[in-house]
Amino acid sequence: MEDAESVQDSPCAFGTFCIVYNGEVISHHPISNGRFENIMDKIRG
Numbered sequence: 001m002e003d004a005e006s007v008q009d010s011p012c013a014f015g016t017f018c019i020v021y022n023g024e025v026i027s028h029h030p031i032s033n034g035r036f037e038n039i040m041d042k043i044r045g
Contacts, residue, residue, distance in 0.1 A: 001007045007016075019026040019036070026039055 001010060017030050018028050019031075019039075021040075021043060026043070027036075031039075
């Protein structure tokens with residue numbers, strides 16, 4: 001799958017969750033808003 005639309009349109013019997021930033025998987029499970037902000041702050045430097 002090459003883009004968000006193809007992932008969203010793919011058939012899957014289970015819900016999926018993934019945060020990708022610049023082609024790198026940041027998280028593969030739901031996280032809190034605070035945790036997300038901490039991860040992004042760390043990535044941005």
